[in-house]
Amino acid sequence: MMQGSTIIFYLLAAMSLVFGLLSVTTRQIFRAAIYLLFTLIGIAGLYFWMDYQFIAAVQVVVYVGGIVVLILFSIFLTNQAGEKLPRGKTVRKIFSALAVFCAFALVISQVFEADLTETSGSPAPTVARIGKKMLDTGQGGYALPFEVISILLLAAMVGCIVIALKTKL
Amino acid sequence: MIEPGLYHVLFISSALFFIGTYGFLTRRNLITMLMSLELILNSVNLNFVAFNKWLWPGKLDGLFFALFVIAIAAAEAAVAIAIIINLYRTHQSIDVEKTEEMKN
Numbered sequence: 001m002m003q004g005s006t007i008i009f010y011l012l013a014a015m016s017l018v019f020g021l022l023s024v025t026t027r028q029i030f031r032a033a034i035y036l037l038f039t040l041i042g043i044a045g046l047y048f049w050m051d052y053q054f055i056a057a058v059q060v061v062v063y064v065g066g067i068v069v070l071i072l073f074s075i076f077l078t079n080q081a082g083e084k085l086p087r088g089k090t091v092r093k094i095f096s097a098l099a100v101f102c103a104f105a106l107v108i109s110q111v112f113e114a115d116l117t118e119t120s121g122s123p124a125p126t127v128a129r130i131g132k133k134m135l136d137t138g139q140g141g142y143a144l145p146f147e148v149i150s151i152l153l154l155a156a157m158v159g160c161i162v163i164a165l166k167t168k169l
Numbered sequence: 170m171i172e173p174g175l176y177h178v179l180f181i182s183s184a185l186f187f188i189g190t191y192g193f194l195t196r197r198n199l200i201t202m203l204m205s206l207e208l209i210l211n212s213v214n215l216n217f218v219a220f221n222k223w224l225w226p227g228k229l230d231g232l233f234f235a236l237f238v239i240a241i242a243a244a245e246a247a248v249a250i251a252i253i254i255n256l257y258r259t260h261q262s263i264d265v266e267k268t269e270e271m272k273n
Contacts, residue, residue, distance in 0.1 A: 020185055021188055024189070051222075055214075055235055062240075063239070071200060074254060078200070078257045086197075086264075088197065107187075120223070120226060124222075159248055
């Protein structure tokens with residue numbers, strides 16, 4: 001008898017992989033963005049399945065709500081939503097698939113050879129613990145990286161405005 | 170089918186990584202290349218969270234790395250899309266084969 005959580009795991013995994021594959025092979029760019037959306041939702045579901053609710057919520061808010069919408073806007077702004085992408089060179093596709101498959105086989109063989117001992121028993125991290133750790137200035141705290149990330153986001157925002165400006169400064 | 174654990178998640182994340190790599194190698198449109206890049210970054214995040222859950226469950230470092238990767242990916246996507254829109258304005262195309270010079 002298979003458990004419900006096992007079935008959900010395999011469904012989410014299949015959803016992420018199938019839509020990811022469709023996203024990189026479809027010739028309609030708008031459909032590629034929508035398939036990417038479903039892949040990201042599948043990954044968020046995997047985070048939920050692993051009991052990491054906070055990172056799942058961040059994934060939904062930032063990726064599904066932010067980046068995919070940004071990509072869809074840029075597809076519309078570059079005015080090519082209806083057109084099909086030109087067919088790529090077959091030689092390039094064959095050699096890319098071959099190289100990727102060999103690398104995948106190598107990585108998977110190494111992963112299954114590695115002796116990773118799973119430890120369990122500790123409960124999933126609560127949001128309170130995450131928040132305390134994020135603003136902790138002591139040993140192993142993440143206050144400094146947090147501040148650096150906020151500076152980086154500010155710099156990226158200013159940079160975007162300068163790049164996309166019509167009249168040059 | 171057995172109970173899914175660390176190895177299952179590692180298999181999924183490496184498969185996603187190489188799907189993204191395949192897209193990055195074969196696509197010639199900047200927006201679709203950006204999408205492949207997002208797939209690659211997501212597979213890395215999945216790895217970080219899985220290692221956090223199954224190898225060091227008492228710590229939070231994997232989770233924080235994943236959070237920071239998401240933040241940097243958002244900044245990177247925003248900058249990349251600004252560059253793409255600027256490129257479209259000057260070249261009327263976002264195909265990497267057709268945009269050979271940086272300045273026109």
